[in-house]
Amino acid sequence: MIRTIANRFKWNAARYFTQTCSINSDASLCQNAASLKVDQLADIKESELKEISDPLKFPDYFGVRKLFRIKDLFDARIHYGHTNGTLDPNMKPYIFGSRLGHLIFDLDKTAEMLQDALNFTAHIAYRGGIILFVSHCPQHTLTVENAAKQAGEYAHAREWDFHIFTNSEKVYNGVTRLPDLVILLSTLNPQMQEHTAVKDAAKMCIPTIGIVDSNSNPNLITYPIPGNDDSPAAVQLYCNLFRDAILLGKSKKPMEVY
Amino acid sequence: MAVLRELVVFPSKCFRGVRSYFFSAPLFQNGSLKLNESVSKDGHALDFEQSDTKKMSKAMKSYMERAKIHDNFIKQQLHEYNIGKRHLANMMGKDPEFFTQTDVDEAIRYLFPSGLFDPRARPMMKHPDEIYPKRKAAEFDVNGRPYHSLFYTSKPNYYTLMHDLAVKFKQLDRHEDKIISRGIQNQKPTELFLFGSEWIPKQKIENVLLESLTDAQYVNLIKTFERFSQHPYSVIEKDFIMQFRRQLAAQVEIQQVPELMRDESGRPYMTYNARRKTSNATVKVIGQGTGVISINETDIHFFQREQDKKQIIFPLQFSDMLGKVDVVATVDGCGTSAQSGAIRLGISMCLRSFVNAETIERMRLAGLLSFDPRTRERKKPGQAGARKKFTWKKR
Numbered sequence: 001m002i003r004t005i006a007n008r009f010k011w012n013a014a015r016y017f018t019q020t021c022s023i024n025s026d027a028s029l030c031q032n033a034a035s036l037k038v039d040q041l042a043d044i045k046e047s048e049l050k051e052i053s054d055p056l057k058f059p060d061y062f063g064v065r066k067l068f069r070i071k072d073l074f075d076a077r078i079h080y081g082h083t084n085g086t087l088d089p090n091m092k093p094y095i096f097g098s099r100l101g102h103l104i105f106d107l108d109k110t111a112e113m114l115q116d117a118l119n120f121t122a123h124i125a126y127r128g129g130i131i132l133f134v135s136h137c138p139q140h141t142l143t144v145e146n147a148a149k150q151a152g153e154y155a156h157a158r159e160w161d162f163h164i165f166t167n168s169e170k171v172y173n174g175v176t177r178l179p180d181l182v183i184l185l186s187t188l189n190p191q192m193q194e195h196t197a198v199k200d201a202a203k204m205c206i207p208t209i210g211i212v213d214s215n216s217n218p219n220l221i222t223y224p225i226p227g228n229d230d231s232p233a234a235v236q237l238y239c240n241l242f243r244d245a246i247l248l249g250k251s252k253k254p255m256e257v258y
Numbered sequence: 259m260a261v262l263r264e265l266v267v268f269p270s271k272c273f274r275g276v277r278s279y280f281f282s283a284p285l286f287q288n289g290s291l292k293l294n295e296s297v298s299k300d301g302h303a304l305d306f307e308q309s310d311t312k313k314m315s316k317a318m319k320s321y322m323e324r325a326k327i328h329d330n331f332i333k334q335q336l337h338e339y340n341i342g343k344r345h346l347a348n349m350m351g352k353d354p355e356f357f358t359q360t361d362v363d364e365a366i367r368y369l370f371p372s373g374l375f376d377p378r379a380r381p382m383m384k385h386p387d388e389i390y391p392k393r394k395a396a397e398f399d400v401n402g403r404p405y406h407s408l409f410y411t412s413k414p415n416y417y418t419l420m421h422d423l424a425v426k427f428k429q430l431d432r433h434e435d436k437i438i439s440r441g442i443q444n445q446k447p448t449e450l451f452l453f454g455s456e457w458i459p460k461q462k463i464e465n466v467l468l469e470s471l472t473d474a475q476y477v478n479l480i481k482t483f484e485r486f487s488q489h490p491y492s493v494i495e496k497d498f499i500m501q502f503r504r505q506l507a508a509q510v511e512i513q514q515v516p517e518l519m520r521d522e523s524g525r526p527y528m529t530y531n532a533r534r535k536t537s538n539a540t541v542k543v544i545g546q547g548t549g550v551i552s553i554n555e556t557d558i559h560f561f562q563r564e565q566d567k568k569q570i571i572f573p574l575q576f577s578d579m580l581g582k583v584d585v586v587a588t589v590d591g592c593g594t595s596a597q598s599g600a601i602r603l604g605i606s607m608c609l610r611s612f613v614n615a616e617t618i619e620r621m622r623l624a625g626l627l628s629f630d631p632r633t634r635e636r637k638k639p640g641q642a643g644a645r646k647k648f649t650w651k652k653r
Contacts, residue, residue: 130403132410142424149407156410158417164410171412175320177402179410 055126055252062126062248064118067241070107073114076237078227079105081214091214094226103214110227117209117223118245121181124207125153125249129180132156133242134197136189140235144185147239151246154179156197160189165200183242184210186229187221211238315402328393335386342383359384394468415467416475423482426498430491437491450493454619455503457483463502515610515618518545528611532604534630537592541604545612547584549574553601554588566598573606573626577613599630 055061073079081087081095081103096106124131131153135144141157148155156164163171165178182201187210189195194217201208202220210221211229218224228234346365347354362383372380398404408414408421460476471479486492487499518526526545531538551570553560561567574580585605589597606626610618621627635644642648 128401128403142421142428145408145421154404154407154410156408158411161412164412174324175317176404177315177317177398 055123060115060119062119062122062245062252064122064245064248065115067118067244067248068111068114068237070111072237073107073110073227076233077231078110078234078237079107080228080231080234081105086215088215088217090217090219091212091226094212095214105214105226105228110225113223114225114227114241117225118241120207120223121183121209121242121245122249124181125151125246126252130154130177131181131183131246132179133183133185133239134160134195135185135235136160136195137186137230137235138190139232140185143232143235143239147243151243152250153246157185160196162196162200165197165204165206178204179206182206182208184208184221185235185238187212187216187218188229209242315398315400317398317402318396318400321396321398325396332386332390335390339383339386346383392468413467413469413471413475415469416471416479419467420479420482423486426495427486427489430489430494433491433494434489447491448493450487450496450499452487452499452503455500455505458502458504462504518611526612528608530604530607532600532602532607532629534599534603535592535596535633537589537596537600539587539589539597539600539604541601541608542586543605543608543612544584544586545582547582549581550584552584552586561594561598563594566594569598569602570605573602573609573621576624576626577609577617577621579609579612583609583612602626603629 079096081098083101084098084103087095087103094106094109096104098104121131131148131151133144133148133153133155135141135157136159137157144157145155161171168176168178182197184195184197187195187198192215198208198210198220207222208220209223209225210216210218212218212221212224212226213229214226216229218226225238227238343357343362344354346362346369347357349369350361350365352361366381366383370381374380397406397409404410406414406418408417411417457480460471460473463476463479464470483499483502486495492499516528518528521527521544525547527542529540529542531540533539551558553570558567558570561570570585571580574583574585587601587604589601591597603626606621609621610627613621618627637643640648
């Protein structure tokens with residue numbers, strides 16, 4: 001299982017050795033991805049031929065942990081939660097504390113879960129899965145749609161039609177292939193209720209990655225990422241990270257087994 | 259949800275297809291790959307990377323079936339249409355090779371005369387492409403991956419339009435920032451002139467986008483367009499905006515304004531015959547004048563009443579030609595009010611040739627260029643007058 005890989009990376013070590021990436025710019029990460037690929041190929045040639053066939057044997061086959069540092073999360077204000085009274089009890093483990101009545105996320109935990117989620121995204125992209133970015137906040141629609149386009153994947157940052165997953169034949173006028181992964185940039189809709197996509201994806205057995213804020217419920221989400229989902233800077237960072245993870249996943253050509 | 263996470267790791271082949279067929283269902287099959295085999299064999303992941311583009315996703319298969327049925331249907335209709343055309347040509351005694359659609363329409367009208375009012379209810383024979391609505395082409399490839407990034411919104415074309423508007427808005431903002439930063443303070447951007455056109459109706463947009471919209475979505479689109487065209491620099495995107503506007507009927511019916519004529523002394527002039535009720539006026543407006551008004555060879559005092567004189571002066575005052583043109587008018591018939599109204603219309607119509615398009619439009623809006631069709635209403639039997647009734651008695 002991806003989440004129970006033996007080699008847990010140490011953040012302290014990683015902080016010194018990760019290369020900085022231009023995360024907050026819109027520049028495509030393809031160049032970086034290509035350079036990373038070369039490094040990884042060098043590593044792979046050293047291991048046994050049997051191992052080559054299965055990317056799942058590696059803890060971080062695509063090198064997603066190099067995509068961000070905790071400082072980048074901090075600069076994008078991902079540690080800002082909502083006020084004390086709005087805390088969802090399920091989010092308690094991820095909260096570091098509160099300051100002046102506002103909750104602060106534990107970025108160590110966020111970083112670990114974000115790394116898992118990005119790794120998962122990269123694996124899905126590697127296998128040609130359909131990835132759907134979902135968000136209902138009108139403020140972030142443009143960011144999300146642009147990120148999806150750049151990644152070559154799909155976005156739904158508009159008003160959600162209830163029958164999209166559960167009655168897809170009617171909605172799309174025929175049999176359609178549904179997404180293999182749903183990435184929720186915000187698990188709440190503008191009415192502060194849980195986004196329908198969370199429930200529907202769970203119904204249709206579609207794995208989800210979701211940015212859960214302090215007032216959201218992470219229970220139905222496969223890979224929750226506790227963090228701020230309201231600041232434009234935070235959403236831009238998430239979009240860039242997921243886009244880069246997808247491009248990393250796609251940049252590796254699936255290797256044949258003989 | 260630990261169990262779900264375990265299930266997440268699987269070879270892609272198993273799930274190439276419709277999500278709703280969950281793999282535990284015994285009837286599920288994807289091509290030649292039997293699911294029981296794939297899971298139970300070794301326990302570890304399969305060699306999924308034998309790229310199988312020959313095996314189509316269920317979505318694509320279903321689309322291909324539907325497309326085939328539709329294509330066959332259209333082919334059949336086209337065949338029948340062509341045969342029918344030849345029959346009609348023979349019936350009308352014309353050459354089948356050169357039988358055009360207009361000939362077809364004429365033949366149908368002759369052979370199947372219909373008393374029905376609505377033209378769309380009458381018999382017709384048209385090319386199948388004109389009758390049957392166009393369908394969207396295949397929206398996904400052989401693997402079931404949609405082509406359009408916004409496919410899962412179920413209205414990709416509509417939301418692409420909204421997306422483009424947002425992008426263009428940002429571009430205009432950046433342009434404005436650039437202008438401000440260069441310090442070009444005095445430059446006022448030319449305003450976007452949307453007068454005389456209106457936003458195209460919902461049906462037209464649906465035809466363009468090939469998607470049906472709800473009323474709320476249409477209203478939202480128009481509001482977005484309105485906001486976009488109110489940007490100070492929206493004139494840059496004029497062509498884009500005008501694609502979604504249609505000219506109002508009045509603009510379309512603009513009559514050709516006649517050219518000014520020249521008399522012997524070289525002065526420009528224009529004439530017009532105007533009517534009001536049963537009076538006729540022949541009006542001649544001569545340019546390079548001093549404001550001389552002549553009605554039936556007397557001056558403006560031909561009309562004793564203040565209101566009649568004001569009616570004559572109004573078009574000249576409105577178009578700012580009061581002391582600049584001479585007016586020569588002859589009028590007969592009816593009463594003073596009708597006569598002055600006729601002359602007013604005559605003067606307005608002549609002034610069109612002297613003034614610019616904006617003033618003509620203003621005159622049109624003021625009602626100066628409209629013929630007044632009101633006439634005396636006839637008296638009806640059983641009544642005292644046209645509308646007046648006799649005294650109503652309760653018993």
